[in-house]
Amino acid sequence: MSDKPLADVVVLPPIPGTEILTYAIPAEMDGAVEVGTRVLVPLGKRKEAGVVVAVGNGEPAERIRTKLKPLCQVLDPEPSSIPEVIELCRWGARYYCVSFGELVAAALPIALKVSTERIIELARSPSQAELGALNDRERALLDMIGQGRLLSTRKLARLAHGPDLRPAVGSLRAKGILRLKEKTPGEGSRRADTADWYEIRQPLDRRELEQLAKRSPAQYRLYQLLSERRGPVAKAELAAVAGTAACRALARRGLVALAPPPRPSPETPLAAAGPALTAEQALAADAICKTIEERRFEVFLLHGVTGSGKTEVYLRAAERAVEKGLSVMMLVPEIALTHQLAKRIEGRFPGNLAVLHSALSKRERLAQHQRIARGHAAVVVGARSAVFAPARRLGLIIVDEEHDPSYKQEESPRYNARDLAIVRARNAPCPVVLGSATPSLESFARAIEGRYRLLELPRRVMERAMPRVEIVDLRQTRTGGPLRSGSGENRDAAFFVSPKLLAELENTLRAGEQSLLFLNRRGFANYLQCVCCGEPVLCPNCSVTLTLHASRGILLCHHCNHSRPPLDRCPACGEESLRPLGGGTERIESALRRLLPRARIERLDRDTTGRRGSLAAILARWERHEIDILIGTQMVTKGHDIPGVTLVGVILADVALGMPDFRASERAFQLLAQVAGRAGRGSQAGKVIVQTLRPAHPSVVAAQTHDYQSFAVRELAERKSLLYPPFWRLALLRVESKQPRAAEQAANTVGEWCRRVSSPTVKVTGPAPAPLERLRGVYRWHLMLRSPARSQLGRILDSVLASWRRGSHRRSCRLVIDVDPASVL
Numbered sequence: 001m002s003d004k005p006l007a008d009v010v011v012l013p014p015i016p017g018t019e020i021l022t023y024a025i026p027a028e029m030d031g032a033v034e035v036g037t038r039v040l041v042p043l044g045k046r047k048e049a050g051v052v053v054a055v056g057n058g059e060p061a062e063r064i065r066t067k068l069k070p071l072c073q074v075l076d077p078e079p080s081s082i083p084e085v086i087e088l089c090r091w092g093a094r095y096y097c098v099s100f101g102e103l104v105a106a107a108l109p110i111a112l113k114v115s116t117e118r119i120i121e122l123a124r125s126p127s128q129a130e131l132g133a134l135n136d137r138e139r140a141l142l143d144m145i146g147q148g149r150l151l152s153t154r155k156l157a158r159l160a161h162g163p164d165l166r167p168a169v170g171s172l173r174a175k176g177i178l179r180l181k182e183k184t185p186g187e188g189s190r191r192a193d194t195a196d197w198y199e200i201r202q203p204l205d206r207r208e209l210e211q212l213a214k215r216s217p218a219q220y221r222l223y224q225l226l227s228e229r230r231g232p233v234a235k236a237e238l239a240a241v242a243g244t245a246a247c248r249a250l251a252r253r254g255l256v257a258l259a260p261p262p263r264p265s266p267e268t269p270l271a272a273a274g275p276a277l278t279a280e281q282a283l284a285a286d287a288i289c290k291t292i293e294e295r296r297f298e299v300f301l302l303h304g305v306t307g308s309g310k311t312e313v314y315l316r317a318a319e320r321a322v323e324k325g326l327s328v329m330m331l332v333p334e335i336a337l338t339h340q341l342a343k344r345i346e347g348r349f350p351g352n353l354a355v356l357h358s359a360l361s362k363r364e365r366l367a368q369h370q371r372i373a374r375g376h377a378a379v380v381v382g383a384r385s386a387v388f389a390p391a392r393r394l395g396l397i398i399v400d401e402e403h404d405p406s407y408k409q410e411e412s413p414r415y416n417a418r419d420l421a422i423v424r425a426r427n428a429p430c431p432v433v434l435g436s437a438t439p440s441l442e443s444f445a446r447a448i449e450g451r452y453r454l455l456e457l458p459r460r461v462m463e464r465a466m467p468r469v470e471i472v473d474l475r476q477t478r479t480g481g482p483l484r485s486g487s488g489e490n491r492d493a494a495f496f497v498s499p500k501l502l503a504e505l506e507n508t509l510r511a512g513e514q515s516l517l518f519l520n521r522r523g524f525a526n527y528l529q530c531v532c533c534g535e536p537v538l539c540p541n542c543s544v545t546l547t548l549h550a551s552r553g554i555l556l557c558h559h560c561n562h563s564r565p566p567l568d569r570c571p572a573c574g575e576e577s578l579r580p581l582g583g584g585t586e587r588i589e590s591a592l593r594r595l596l597p598r599a600r601i602e603r604l605d606r607d608t609t610g611r612r613g614s615l616a617a618i619l620a621r622w623e624r625h626e627i628d629i630l631i632g633t634q635m636v637t638k639g640h641d642i643p644g645v646t647l648v649g650v651i652l653a654d655v656a657l658g659m660p661d662f663r664a665s666e667r668a669f670q671l672l673a674q675v676a677g678r679a680g681r682g683s684q685a686g687k688v689i690v691q692t693l694r695p696a697h698p699s700v701v702a703a704q705t706h707d708y709q710s711f712a713v714r715e716l717a718e719r720k721s722l723l724y725p726p727f728w729r730l731a732l733l734r735v736e737s738k739q740p741r742a743a744e745q746a747a748n749t750v751g752e753w754c755r756r757v758s759s760p761t762v763k764v765t766g767p768a769p770a771p772l773e774r775l776r777g778v779y780r781w782h783l784m785l786r787s788p789a790r791s792q793l794g795r796i797l798d799s800v801l802a803s804w805r806r807g808s809h810r811r812s813c814r815l816v817i818d819v820d821p822a823s824v825l
Contacts, residue, residue: 285316315348521633527547539560757799
């Protein structure tokens with residue numbers, strides 16, 4: 001008796017409590033099922049899509065043969081993932097103490113996570129006698145089906161109005177009038193990559209281009225991009241520039257048309273070589289290229305000051321990998337960075353680029369995923385989740401701005417894409433390059449230890465000078481200065497725009513140059529506070545104040561999105577005495593429009609980039625010098641290379657310094673250094689004005705002199721004395737519940753479990769209320785585990801998880817485990 005072929009399947013989306021399900025592989029599917037194949041499997045009374053994560057032979061025992069259900073259908077002609085990605089998910093699930101199924105689901109486009117639907121349809125027409133005997137619900141259900149509506153059992157359950165018609169389904173089925181038909185996911189998704197590319201169909205002369213630019217700037221930008229590429233461009237990239245509406249408008253006018261995606265071969269020539277390298281760039285590129293040729297694993301930390309040409313080093317190394325027939329993966333922390341970087345990479349690797357990030361539509365993301373899986377794109381650029389891209393024969397992985405906390409997923413599954421990139425490179429094997437002007441202290445410490453190879457670019461390209469940084473002590477300016485006269489709003493602006501910064505903005509404007517202002521707070525005012533009783537207006541769901549957004553006329557919580565109209569009276573004492581306190585980017589914009597009425601001012605934050613294509617449109621105007629002053633949050637601090645920017649102003653450097661987190665000083669230094677690096681990247685020298693209430697803080701002092709080395713050495717010594725990373729490993733356990741007492745009791749129990757299985761090399765801190773004690777209506781208590789060895793933490797976490805699954809607290813509480821947390825809030 002031969003062994004029975006079996007497939008381990010993870011259902012998508014994953015079902016809590018069921019990690020991996022095993023099914024028999026029918027004889028007719030022999031050879032069509034492999035790791036990464038998407039299949040349809042029976043699950044209870046329905047069928048669900050899933051991904052095969054292992055294939056093997058089972059026991060020939062009769063009980064296995066009779067109890068295992070067979071796979072229903074292979075959904076795609078080729079695997080949706082690759083074994084390397086499945087193994088990465090398996091490693092990540094163990095390390096981060098998360099569900100393997102959740103990580104597999106995170107690795108695939110949402111368009112692939114489909115379920116079958118049970119459709120309700122008419123089996124036969126009821127007789128007149130049967131109609132007369134029907135109750136009101138049965139008649140209502142038949143009326144809905146008779147109107148031609150496609151009803152599924154799920155849709156029927158979601159109907160919010162009228163009586164519950166689900167019982168009528170059972171009774172009419174019993175009478176033979178209705179039947180249920182299972183609708184299997186179709187093959188429409190397989191066509192995704194053939195309808196998402198455009199190319200120019202009708203060339204325009206100069207006069208017609210000028211008319212298009214006046215009539216529709218968005219369409220003009222798309223047409224110009226297509227002209228520059230001289231070939232098909234992905235709709236995803238075009239939409240990022242100006243939105244899908246402009247794409248459709250150009251197509252309706254016959255100026256562009258759908259085109260098949262490019263199919264580059266390994267012989268596809270590269271574009272012309274980039275600029276000449278500096279000596280430091282050449283040494284760095286040669287070291288990486290040698291490792292690529294040897295096909296071995298090594299971690300490089302590319303530490304280069306802002307403007308030193310790190311991207312060109314990336315591209316030279318990527319060229320070597322592509323020449324060898326290998327693929328390249330480049331991760332960036334922000335979606336905002338992908339457009340500018342994608343343009344540069346596409347220019348170097350025409351037709352060989354795929355872009356992945358969460359701003360793409362389901363279909364666009366699926367199209368890019370399929371191009372990568374089929375080997376039609378050798379270079380992949382994307383944000384955090386792109387680490388799971390199905391790129392085969394990896395020859396190089398690049399993690400740009402490796403220090404950025406955006407690489408850490410803050411919702412389950414909580415993984416760090418930077419660290420997963422290192423694991424994936426080790427498994428490939430291939431080199432991985434971690435690039436930053438302000439490396440994370442974890443990476444820098446490993447470079448000092450010799451675990452990573454340090455490559456340094458200490459100077460800017462073309463011998464350009466680093467910008468001069470001047471500190472403005474706000475303690476000296478808040479009680480005086482020329483802005484103190486005039487309206488109340490102008491007096492209020494004095495705290496945010498000092499006389500020194502205003503004078504520099506005016507000088508830059510007169511010189512025809514551009515300015516960038518940074519404040520890591522959005523909105524008009526941080527909160528409204530009563531000047532009579534002192535009470536602020538709080539969010540009803542979170543332990544934070546509501547932020548005033550004057551342009552939208554709302555008070556908004558930036559955590560749970562709760563909003564309400566601005567108040568006239570204090571909800572605590574009833575007096576008309578609420579005043580806006582603090583400020584955000586919207587308030588700075590309002591003040592500067594009054595102070596500098598001739599300046600072209602725009603704002604770049606989550607409020608102005610909510611509409612699709614708006615972010616790319618703002619950045620495009622910024623690049624074309626159609627904006628004189630750009631005000632933004634941390635979205636503007638990294639990656640943008642605009643030669644016309646000669647002045648950078650930091651409105652309030654103290655925002656990051658005040659966070660209750662052991663990484664606060666590091667984050668503040670990184671933000672200041674990164675935003676300062678946006679100045680002086682062209683032929684003109686740059687200047688930076690940093691406004692602060694704490695001018696002597698080590699982060700501010702080090703940022704003023706661009707001295708990463710001294711800051712890192714000092715901060716590492718402090719971390720070591722306090723038993724914090726990178727010297728000790730960290731895990732955060734958080735208990736959440738809608739009932740405050742339940743959260744506290746469960747957290748105390750978890751703390752007892754931790755101490756019971758702890759060892760002398762593990763420090764347990766807490767439990768205590770989280771710094772943000774209530775979030776989205778949920779109360780949060782946390783504990784912190786620290787140990788010099790990750791294995792010690794893993795042993796305790798495994799024990800706690802096992803106890804939690806057996807305990808009763810899980811009925812009213814949720815346990816969150818965050819390994820290597822980026823934030824302890």
